[in-house]
Amino acid sequence: MATSTTLKFTKMHGAGNDFVVLNNCAAEIDLSPGLIKRLADRHFGVGADQVLIVESSSVADFKYRIFNADGQEVQQCGNGARCFAQYVFDKGLTRQNQITVETLAGIIQPELIKHNWVKVNMGPAELDPVNVPFIAEGLASRKVGGLTQYKLPVDSGPDLEELWVGVASMGNPHVVILLDQPASDELVQRLGAILESHPRFPERVNVGFLHVVDRSRVHLRVYERGVGETLACGTGACAAAVVSMKMGLVAERVDVVKAGGTLTIEWSGQQDSDVLMTGPAQTVFEGEFYL
Secondary structure (H helix, E strand, C coil): CCCCCEEEEEEEEECCEEEEEEECCCCCCCCCHHHHHHHHCCCCCCCCCEEEEEECCCCCCEEEEEEECCCCEECCCHHHHHHHHHHHHHCCCCCCCECCEEECCEEEEEEEEECCEEEEEEEECECCHHHCCCCCCCCCEEEECCEEEEEEEEECCCCEEEEEEEEEECCCEEEEEEECCCCCHHHHHHHHHHHHCCCCCCCCCEEEEEEEEECCEEEEEEEECCCEEECCCHHHHHHHHHHHHHCCCCCCEEEEEECCEEEEEECCCCCCCEEEEEEECEEEEEEEEEC
C-alpha cells in the first residue's frame, strides 16, 4: 500500500481484456467483494474486466487470484495469466522468463517469450461434462468428429430454442456455439445473458460464439460470466480451439481472432496433452486508488 488511504495498482490488458493488478505478496490488502467491484467500476473506479492479485505460494513461484467485475472469485483467466507473468517480471519479483503459478484450477506455467508477449501452458482441457461442470443427463447428443455435442434447450422469450453446443473447461466452464457466420451484437447479448446462468451449468458459464474461417483461423466472441462480453477471453479462446479441433474443423495450431486481438492456440488433440496459448500482455498505466 502507498499510504493508509491509497492502494497502488497497475492497469494492464491482454488483447483488450483489461485488468487491475495488485501485489498482495505481503497479504496487506483486504480483498472484499466491495473493494473488487469499486476497482473494476468503469465510472467510479479504475475500470476492468477482472482484478488480478499476486500472492506468495508454498507450492509454486507465485499464487494468482482472479476476481470478476462483480466481485466473485473465479478459477482461471488466460489473458490475465499472460499479464500476471509480465507484471511479476516488470516489477522485479522474478528474473525467470518461465514461472510456475498456483491458481484455483491448478498449476500453470507462463513463459515470457519477449517483452509484452507471453506463452502460457494452460494444462489439459476437460471435456467430460461432469467435470466442466455441465448437467447433460436427459439431453439429446450427437458425435461430430471426436466431440460430443448436446442439444441444449434455451428459453429466450416466447419460443423455446434448442442449440447444439460443445462444452469444455480450461479450469473454468465454457459452452461453445458454432455459427455459420460471425455472431451479431444482438445474438451475443441476448443468448450470452441467458446461457451464462443456464440451470444446466451449476457454476454458471462463459459463452463462446465461434465462426470457423478456415483450418488455421477462427473468429470468436465471448460473453463472460459476471462480466458480459469482453474484447478477448484467453480461456475462451482455448476452449473454442479445443472444441473446433475435436470436431475436425481446424488444425493443431489455430489463430483465434477476437475484437481486441489475436491469440494463437496449440493442442495435439490428445486427451491429457496441454493446451498452449500465446499472445500479448501490456501495461497501460500505474496509479493509486483512494480507499
